[in-house]
Structure formats: structure tokens, C-alpha cells
Amino acid sequence: MAGAKEIRTKIRSIQNTQKITSAMEMVAASKMRRAQERMRAARPYAESVRRVMAHVRLARLEYRHVYSIEREVSSVGYIIISSDRGLCGGLNINLFRSALESISEWDEKGVSTKFGIIGNKGLGFFRRFGGNILCQATHLGDAPQISELIGAIKVMLDAYEEEKIDRLYLVSNSFVNTMTQSPQIEQILPIKGVELEEKLPEYWDYLYEPESHVVVDALMLRYIESIIYQAVVENIACEQSARMVAMKSATDNAGNLIDELQLIYNKARQAAITQEISEIVGGAAAV
Amino acid sequence: MSTIAVEIVSAEEAIWSGSGTMVYAPAEMGEVGIAPQHAPLLTRLKPGEVRVQQENGDEQFFYVSGGLLEIQPHVVTVLSDTALRAADLDEAKAQEAIKQAERDLQEKTSEMELAKAKAELVQAVAQLRAVEKLRKTAR
Numbered sequence: 044m045a046g047a048k049e050i051r052t053k054i055r056s057i058q059n060t061q062k063i064t065s066a067m068e069m070v071a072a073s074k075m076r077r078a079q080e081r082m083r084a085a086r087p088y089a090e091s092v093r094r095v096m097a098h099v100r101l102a103r104l105e106y107r108h109v110y111s112i113e114r115e116v117s118s119v120g121y122i123i124i125s126s127d128r129g130l131c132g133g134l135n136i137n138l139f140r141s142a143l144e145s146i147s148e149w150d151e152k153g154v155s156t157k158f159g160i161i162g163n164k165g166l167g168f169f170r171r172f173g174g175n176i177l178c179q180a181t182h183l184g185d186a187p188q189i190s191e192l193i194g195a196i197k198v199m200l201d202a203y204e205e206e207k208i209d210r211l212y213l214v215s216n217s218f219v220n221t222m223t224q225s226p227q228i229e230q231i232l233p234i235k236g237v238e239l240e241e242k243l244p245e246y247w248d249y250l251y252e253p254e255s256h257v258v259v260d261a262l263m264l265r266y267i268e269s270i271i272y273q274a275v276v277e278n279i280a281c282e283q284s285a286r287m288v289a290m291k292s293a294t295d296n297a298g299n300l301i302d303e304l305q306l307i308y309n310k311a312r313q314a315a316i317t318q319e320i321s322e323i324v325g326g327a328a329a330v
Numbered sequence: 331m332s333t334i335a336v337e338i339v340s341a342e343e344a345i346w347s348g349s350g351t352m353v354y355a356p357a358e359m360g361e362v363g364i365a366p367q368h369a370p371l372l373t374r375l376k377p378g379e380v381r382v383q384q385e386n387g388d389e390q391f392f393y394v395s396g397g398l399l400e401i402q403p404h405v406v407t408v409l410s411d412t413a414l415r416a417a418d419l420d421e422a423k424a425q426e427a428i429k430q431a432e433r434d435l436q437e438k439t440s441e442m443e444l445a446k447a448k449a450e451l452v453q454a455v456a457q458l459r460a461v462e463k464l465r466k467t468a469r
Contacts, residue, residue: 087344091337091407095372095400133458140451147444160431172447178427189341189412194423201424249400252359252373261374262398265341265409272341296464 047315050308054301061297067130068290074185075221075283081186082218082276089269096234096266099259102248108256109204110263111234118155120177120199120208121146122231124215124274125165126282127182132289134216134224134282135164141226142214157208159199161192161275177202185279189272196268203232215274216281222288224281229274231267334366335405336382338392340412345392350382353406355399362399364406371401380408 100111123142125135146156160166160179169176178198183191202208211232216224251258333349353364356378362371375397382390398409 081342084343085341087337087347088339088341088409091339091400091409095398095407095409098370098400099372133455136451136454136458139447140455143444143447143451147448150444168447171450172443176431178424179431180427190423193420194425194427197420197424198427249370249372252357252371258372258374258398262372265398265411269341 064293071287078280125162131286134285352383354381
């Protein structure tokens with residue numbers, strides 16, 4: 044059995060770790076609330092763009108945008124949204140796993156893959172294995188701005204327009220609730236049908252000013268950007284809640300460890316006292 | 331007097347929503363004034379001021395740095411850009427994103443080693459499972 048003093052040092056060191064993890068838990072909890080608010084704040088724009096998109100698609104436009112045309116797939120692009128920092132449980136790993144599943148499916152068909160990476164963790168992971176990374180955006184912080192994403196998004200869209208990629212997927216975590224985040228893969232390009240509940244009269248179209256294709260181009264761009272921005276904001280909420288849960292269990296584990304060590308310490312102390320007494324008694328008997 | 335619903339939103343937040351009797355917006359081809367029951371219209375906005383005249387005579391002002399304007403007979407939606415947008419500005423940002431990726435890529439091969447990636451993932455997942463198991467037995 045280790046000496047009482049060593050156990051004490053060990054307990055103290057675990058207590059220090061526990062303080063750190065519980066502080067991180069509280070920080071993550073408050074950041075999560077703010078991230079969720081940001082998620083909600085971005086929703087009205089996304090809904091508005093979506094609605095306008097649905098209208099435009101219903102309007103039987105004579106102009107077919109390149110983003111809405113299906114073509115033979117010889118290369119696919121992925122936009123992978125990961126967190127910048129670690130210590131958030133299995134969040135990123137689960138995401139990469141579902142991405143890799145999808146990638147290897149394409150790989151078997153002989154389709155090559157290209158990546159646009161958002162977030163440090165994804166960058167590290169895909170760089171290690173030499174994925175073909177077209178562009179990246181990292182260190183977005185807790186309150187990302189759409190202007191920080193425009194560059195990376197444009198690279199992927201340009202690649203699609205130049206037929207370097209024939210499909211574009213978005214891989215990100217969706218926020219189910221505080222305890223659950225699930226990775227999801229969404230097809231962005233070509234744009235799939237946008238559903239709309241309300242019925243609109245047929246043969247109905249906007250007036251476009253200037254020409255329709257200029258306006259529709261601008262709209263498509265904003266539609267895609269808004270999807271990706273939403274995913275980024277949602278991923279941050281996921282990251283914070285995953286971190287909160289991970290740190291909570293780390294704090295609990297440290298507590299258990301301390302309890303166990305305390306028990307061992309008490310036993311060691313008692314054994315030392317007993318030994319001392321028996322030594323004194325033995326000594327007295329010998330005299 | 332009839333009114334028209336107005337929604338002003340940006341990608342990062344909802345800016346304002348309410349109703350007005352008249353809405354003025356800086357469309358690309360010149361300022362437009364929108365009264366209720368306007369024909370459906372979709373246009374780009376240039377940087378400028380959106381004005382909403384309310385029923386009680388008040389006027390609301392908003393600055394937009396560009397975006398899109400959608401008009402339906404019963405609702406006007408301003409999709410405002412938060413970032414300054416111009417083709418060459420976007421291009422510069424894209425170049426930056428590419429350059430960063432290229433700089434990092436030089437250190438590594440370009441062939442994706444799926445097997446290796448999978449192996450690492452399996453390892454990480456196994457670690458996570460072990461941690462979970464430990465957590466359960468500790469209780």
C-alpha cells in the first residue's frame with residue numbers, strides 16, 4: 044500500500060483537475076445558451092430565403108440555373124463542419140465517421156472526393172490522410188460571421204460550376220437536444236426541391252429587375268450561404284453542449300476517484316497508527 | 331388605410347418586422363416605393379436606406395449594405411446582407427481560402443488514405459467506448 048503522503052498528493056492533484064473541468068462545464072453551459080440564441084436568430088433569414096426560393100422554383104422560370112441541373116457524377120465535394128477545439132466528447136469523431144462512410148461509398152464507385160473544411164479539428168483529421176482539400180475556414184470563434192465563410196463557400200461553388208465536382212454535400216452536426224447531437228449529411232448541390240405548404244396560383248411569376256438570371260443567381264448564392272451559415276451556428280451549439288456533457292462526466296469521475304482515494308488514504312493512515320501502537324506495546328512488553 | 335407586412339432580416343439576425351402603408355427600398359435599378367397590393371417582384375438591392383412608413387405616421391429607417399428584395403402583394407421581405415458584397419471582394423476571399431489550404435497541403439500527399447483514416451476512427455471510437463464503460467462501472 045502506498046504511503047499516506049503520496050495518496051494525499053494524488054488527491055490534491057485530482058481536486059485541481061476537477062476544479063478545471065467543472066469551470067469548463069459552466070463556461071460551456073453559458074456559451075451553449077448564447078449559441079442556441081444565435082441559432083434561433085439566424086432562422087428568420089433562412090426561412091425567408093427558403094420561401095423565396097420555393098416561389099422562384101414554382102414560377103416555371105425559363106432560365107434553368109446550373110445549380111439545379113443533375114449531371115453524371117465523377118467527383119463529389121464535401122463541406123465538413125467541425126469544431127475548432129477539442130474536449131467535446133465524441134462529437135467530431137462521430138461526424139468524421141459518418142463522413143468517411145459516405146466517402147468510401149463513393150470511393151467504391153471510383154468517384155473522387157474533394158473537401159472544403161470548416162473548423163480546425165476537421166482540418167487536422169483530413170490533412171493527416173491527405174484528402175484533397177480545396178479550401179478551409181478555421182478559427183471562426185463563438186460568433187461566426189457570414190463574411191468569414193463566403194470565401195470557402197465560393198471556392199466550392201466555383202468548383203461545381205467548373206464541373207470539378209458534380210455534387211456537393213454538407214456534413215455537420217444537428218442539434219437534437221442538449222444531450223444528443225447527430226451527424227447528418229445533406230445534399231446542397233444540385234439543389235433539391237424546396238417544399239412549400241401554401242398553394243400558389245399556377246402560371247405566376249415575379250417581375251425581375253434587372254433580368255431574371257441575375258436576380259436568381261444572387262438568390263441561389265444567398266440560399267446556399269444561409270444553409271451553410273445555419274449549419275455552422277448549429278455546430279457551435281452542438282460543440283458547446285457536447286463539451287458541457289463531457290466536462291460534467293469528467294467532474295463526476297474525478298469526484299468518484301477522490302472518494303475512492305480518500306478511503307484508501309484512511310485505511311493507510313489507520314494501518315500506520317495500528318502498526319505504531321503494536322510497536323510501542325511490543326517494545327513495552329520487551330522491557 | 332391598407333397596410334403591407336414588412337420583414338427585414340439578415341443572415342445573422344432578424345432586424346425588424348411589422349407593417350407599413352408604404353415602403354421605400356434602394357433597388358438596383360433605382361429606388362422603389364412599394365404600396366400594398368404591389369405586383370410580385372424580385373430585385374437586388376444596392377447599399378442604401380430602407381424606409382417604412384407606418385400607419386400612425388411614424389417612419390422607420392434601416393441601412394442595408396445590399397441584398398435582395400422580394401415583394402408579394404401582402405408582404406415585403408428585405409434579405410439584407412451583413413457583409414459588403416462585390417464580385418471582386420468575394421473573389422479575394424475565395425483566393426485566401428484556397429491559399430490557406432494549399433499552404434497546408436504542401437506538407438502532405440494528395441491521395442486520401444481511407445484505410446488509415448478508418449483505422450484511426452475505430453481507435454478513437456474504441457477509446458470513447460472504454461471511457462463510457464469505465465464511467466458506468468465507476469457508478
